[in-house]
Amino acid sequence: MELVFDTYRKQVNESIFLIGGNAMDLPFKDCSFEYTVVKNLLHHLVGRTRRESKAFGKRAVEELMRVTKTGGYIIILDQYNRRRFFSAIIFYLTLFCSIFSISFESFGWGKNVIVSFLTPVETRDFLTGTGNIDIVMNVENRLELSRRWRYTLLMSNIGRLVVIGKVKKCE
16 A cells, blocks of 8 residues: 555556555555554654654554454554653654754755654553553664764664564454
């Protein structure tokens, strides 16, 4: 599924069928899938504030739960920043840069690049908050950073997270 459908149409294998849509309002019936997978999505669901961005992430996970069958699995692969405070600073810096078309190529920041990293705990809490998901796998891999990033406290605790949750009951 892809929000910006035309952008990715040429990049996919012909045997893959893309459906245009929004992760916060999936166009599928309840309990439709054995497996649902999101990769590098949650940190890109951004709003006007950090709170709104987190609400968007939570809403997307709720939609995953809605469309996953009882006994099915939700697989989340995403980037994280272990420090909430630094995640908030990064969010507002990237928002500012986007609004005023300021680019910092060395950091990958520029117009239309806004990120709202979650901590691993926040991501897991989205899944377990309803009591309807059991975490069956949780792997965090801290990223090895270049010197430029290591000296930047804002990005010194980033990594990749894989969380797999098993749905107890599809509602």
